Amino acid sequence: MITMKDIVREGHPALRQAAVEVPMPPSDEDKEILKSLLEYVVNSQNPEIAAEYGLRPGVGLAAPQINVSKKMLAVNVVDEKETLYSHALFNPKIISHSVEKAYLTTGEGCLSVDRQVPGFVPRYARVTVKGWNIEGEEVKLRLKGLPAIVFQHEIDHLNGIMFYDHINQENPFEPIPGALAVER
Numbered sequence: 001m002i003t004m005k006d007i008v009r010e011g012h013p014a015l016r017q018a019a020v021e022v023p024m025p026p027s028d029e030d031k032e033i034l035k036s037l038l039e040y041v042v043n044s045q046n047p048e049i050a051a052e053y054g055l056r057p058g059v060g061l062a063a064p065q066i067n068v069s070k071k072m073l074a075v076n077v078v079d080e081k082e083t084l085y086s087h088a089l090f091n092p093k094i095i096s097h098s099v100e101k102a103y104l105t106t107g108e109g110c111l112s113v114d115r116q117v118p119g120f121v122p123r124y125a126r127v128t129v130k131g132w133n134i135e136g137e138e139v140k141l142r143l144k145g146l147p148a149i150v151f152q153h154e155i156d157h158l159n160g161i162m163f164y165d166h167i168n169q170e171n172p173f174e175p176i177p178g179a180l181a182v183e184r
Contacts, residue, residue, distance in 0.1 A: 003053050007112060008065060019063060019070050019157075038088040040055070040058070045058075061073065061111060061154070062074075071092065072091075077146055077147050079145050088134055089133060091132055092151070094127050094151075102182050103179055121149075121164075123152045127151060145182050149182060
Protein backbone atom coordinates (compact mmCIF):
# COMPACT_ATOMS: atom_id res chain seq x y z
CA MET A 1 0.00 0.00 0.00
CA ILE A 2 1.28 3.46 -0.94
CA THR A 3 1.52 5.94 1.95
CA MET A 4 2.83 9.50 2.14
CA LYS A 5 6.38 8.21 2.75
CA ASP A 6 6.32 6.68 -0.77
CA ILE A 7 5.40 9.97 -2.45
CA VAL A 8 8.40 11.99 -3.62
CA ARG A 9 8.37 15.72 -2.99
CA GLU A 10 9.27 18.70 -5.16
CA GLY A 11 12.96 18.82 -5.92
CA HIS A 12 13.07 15.06 -6.59
CA PRO A 13 14.39 14.44 -10.13
CA ALA A 14 11.58 11.97 -11.02
CA LEU A 15 9.10 14.87 -10.96
CA ARG A 16 10.95 16.74 -13.73
CA GLN A 17 11.64 13.78 -15.99
CA ALA A 18 9.44 12.73 -18.92
CA ALA A 19 8.05 9.29 -18.11
CA VAL A 20 8.37 6.38 -20.54
CA GLU A 21 5.50 4.49 -22.19
CA VAL A 22 4.39 1.25 -20.58
CA PRO A 23 4.70 -1.67 -23.04
CA MET A 24 1.33 -3.26 -23.84
CA PRO A 25 0.15 -5.72 -22.71
CA PRO A 26 1.24 -4.52 -19.26
CA SER A 27 3.43 -6.68 -17.04
CA ASP A 28 2.08 -7.98 -13.72
CA GLU A 29 4.45 -5.58 -11.96
CA ASP A 30 3.07 -2.59 -13.90
CA LYS A 31 -0.50 -3.70 -13.17
CA GLU A 32 0.32 -3.86 -9.44
CA ILE A 33 1.79 -0.33 -9.53
CA LEU A 34 -1.27 1.00 -11.37
CA LYS A 35 -3.63 -0.68 -8.88
CA SER A 36 -1.68 0.80 -5.97
CA LEU A 37 -1.98 4.34 -7.43
CA LEU A 38 -5.77 4.04 -7.56
CA GLU A 39 -5.87 2.40 -4.14
CA TYR A 40 -4.02 5.41 -2.67
CA VAL A 41 -6.44 8.03 -4.03
CA VAL A 42 -9.48 5.98 -2.99
CA ASN A 43 -8.05 5.31 0.50
CA SER A 44 -6.97 8.94 0.92
CA GLN A 45 -10.59 10.05 0.48
CA ASN A 46 -11.82 7.70 3.22
CA PRO A 47 -11.52 9.65 6.51
CA GLU A 48 -10.91 6.57 8.68
CA ILE A 49 -8.25 5.01 6.43
CA ALA A 50 -6.61 8.40 5.79
CA ALA A 51 -6.38 9.07 9.55
CA GLU A 52 -5.08 5.57 10.34
CA TYR A 53 -2.27 5.72 7.75
CA GLY A 54 -1.65 9.49 7.72
CA LEU A 55 -2.70 9.88 4.07
CA ARG A 56 -3.12 13.34 2.61
CA PRO A 57 -6.37 13.40 0.61
CA GLY A 58 -5.85 13.44 -3.14
CA VAL A 59 -7.94 13.07 -6.28
CA GLY A 60 -5.11 11.90 -8.54
CA LEU A 61 -1.67 10.32 -8.43
CA ALA A 62 0.84 9.69 -11.19
CA ALA A 63 3.60 7.05 -11.17
CA PRO A 64 6.47 9.63 -11.22
CA GLN A 65 5.16 10.80 -7.82
CA ILE A 66 6.19 7.43 -6.37
CA ASN A 67 9.53 7.54 -8.22
CA VAL A 68 8.37 5.28 -11.06
CA SER A 69 9.10 7.08 -14.33
CA LYS A 70 6.40 5.33 -16.36
CA LYS A 71 3.23 6.68 -17.96
CA MET A 72 0.64 5.58 -15.41
CA LEU A 73 -1.90 7.55 -13.42
CA ALA A 74 -4.98 7.13 -11.30
CA VAL A 75 -7.85 9.55 -10.74
CA ASN A 76 -10.81 9.28 -8.35
CA VAL A 77 -12.92 12.43 -8.49
CA VAL A 78 -16.57 13.46 -8.70
CA ASP A 79 -17.90 16.20 -10.96
CA GLU A 80 -20.50 18.86 -10.12
CA LYS A 81 -23.30 16.30 -10.73
CA GLU A 82 -21.68 13.84 -8.28
CA THR A 83 -20.69 11.50 -11.15
CA LEU A 84 -17.64 9.49 -10.12
CA TYR A 85 -14.64 9.35 -12.45
CA SER A 86 -12.48 6.55 -11.11
CA HIS A 87 -9.81 5.48 -13.61
CA ALA A 88 -6.37 3.92 -13.55
CA LEU A 89 -4.69 4.28 -16.95
CA PHE A 90 -1.52 3.26 -18.74
CA ASN A 91 -0.07 5.67 -21.34
CA PRO A 92 -2.83 8.30 -21.08
CA LYS A 93 -2.70 11.21 -23.48
CA ILE A 94 -4.88 14.14 -24.41
CA ILE A 95 -6.05 13.51 -27.97
CA SER A 96 -8.25 16.61 -28.28
CA HIS A 97 -9.15 19.66 -26.22
CA SER A 98 -11.33 22.74 -26.25
CA VAL A 99 -10.12 26.20 -27.14
CA GLU A 100 -11.92 27.42 -24.01
CA LYS A 101 -9.86 27.48 -20.84
CA ALA A 102 -10.86 26.69 -17.25
CA TYR A 103 -9.27 27.02 -13.83
CA LEU A 104 -9.98 26.04 -10.24
CA THR A 105 -11.05 29.09 -8.25
CA THR A 106 -9.21 27.67 -5.21
CA GLY A 107 -6.03 26.99 -7.19
CA GLU A 108 -4.45 23.54 -7.38
CA GLY A 109 -2.55 21.45 -4.89
CA CYS A 110 -0.34 18.39 -5.24
CA LEU A 111 0.63 15.47 -3.02
CA SER A 112 4.26 16.09 -4.03
CA VAL A 113 4.12 19.76 -2.96
CA ASP A 114 4.09 20.39 0.80
CA ARG A 115 3.32 24.10 0.50
CA GLN A 116 0.50 26.27 -0.73
CA VAL A 117 1.18 27.74 -4.16
CA PRO A 118 -1.47 30.40 -4.71
CA GLY A 119 -2.63 31.32 -8.18
CA PHE A 120 -4.85 30.32 -11.07
CA VAL A 121 -3.69 27.40 -13.21
CA PRO A 122 -5.03 27.73 -16.76
CA ARG A 123 -6.28 24.41 -18.16
CA TYR A 124 -8.47 23.33 -21.07
CA ALA A 125 -12.17 23.38 -20.16
CA ARG A 126 -12.76 20.07 -22.00
CA VAL A 127 -10.41 17.27 -22.98
CA THR A 128 -10.62 13.83 -24.53
CA VAL A 129 -8.14 11.43 -22.96
CA LYS A 130 -7.12 8.09 -24.43
CA GLY A 131 -5.30 5.41 -22.46
CA TRP A 132 -5.40 1.73 -21.51
CA ASN A 133 -6.98 0.25 -18.39
CA ILE A 134 -5.53 -2.42 -16.10
CA GLU A 135 -6.73 -5.18 -18.48
CA GLY A 136 -4.92 -3.47 -21.37
CA GLU A 137 -8.18 -2.35 -23.04
CA GLU A 138 -8.29 1.02 -24.76
CA VAL A 139 -10.32 3.65 -22.90
CA LYS A 140 -11.47 7.02 -24.27
CA LEU A 141 -12.81 9.62 -21.83
CA ARG A 142 -14.55 12.89 -22.68
CA LEU A 143 -14.07 15.15 -19.67
CA LYS A 144 -15.04 18.64 -18.57
CA GLY A 145 -14.87 20.69 -15.39
CA LEU A 146 -13.01 19.25 -12.39
CA PRO A 147 -12.33 15.79 -13.90
CA ALA A 148 -10.76 17.45 -16.98
CA ILE A 149 -8.55 19.62 -14.75
CA VAL A 150 -7.46 16.64 -12.61
CA PHE A 151 -6.52 14.55 -15.66
CA GLN A 152 -4.50 17.45 -17.11
CA HIS A 153 -2.67 17.87 -13.78
CA GLU A 154 -1.77 14.15 -13.67
CA ILE A 155 -0.80 13.95 -17.36
CA ASP A 156 1.51 16.95 -16.75
CA HIS A 157 3.32 14.80 -14.14
CA LEU A 158 4.04 12.26 -16.88
CA ASN A 159 5.77 15.02 -18.83
CA GLY A 160 7.81 16.46 -15.95
CA ILE A 161 5.53 19.50 -15.55
CA MET A 162 4.34 20.79 -12.16
CA PHE A 163 1.03 22.67 -11.78
CA TYR A 164 2.76 25.87 -10.65
CA ASP A 165 4.70 26.02 -13.93
CA HIS A 166 1.41 27.26 -15.46
CA ILE A 167 0.79 30.05 -12.91
CA ASN A 168 1.48 33.62 -14.02
CA GLN A 169 4.48 34.49 -11.83
CA GLU A 170 3.96 38.27 -12.09
CA ASN A 171 0.26 38.17 -11.26
CA PRO A 172 -0.86 34.74 -9.95
CA PHE A 173 -4.54 35.73 -9.73
CA GLU A 174 -4.74 37.60 -13.02
CA PRO A 175 -8.10 36.73 -14.58
CA ILE A 176 -7.80 34.25 -17.46
CA PRO A 177 -9.77 35.83 -20.34
CA GLY A 178 -12.93 33.89 -21.21
CA ALA A 179 -12.03 31.02 -18.89
CA LEU A 180 -14.56 28.94 -17.01
CA ALA A 181 -14.22 29.26 -13.22
CA VAL A 182 -14.54 25.77 -11.70
CA GLU A 183 -15.52 25.45 -8.03
CA ARG A 184 -14.16 22.54 -6.09
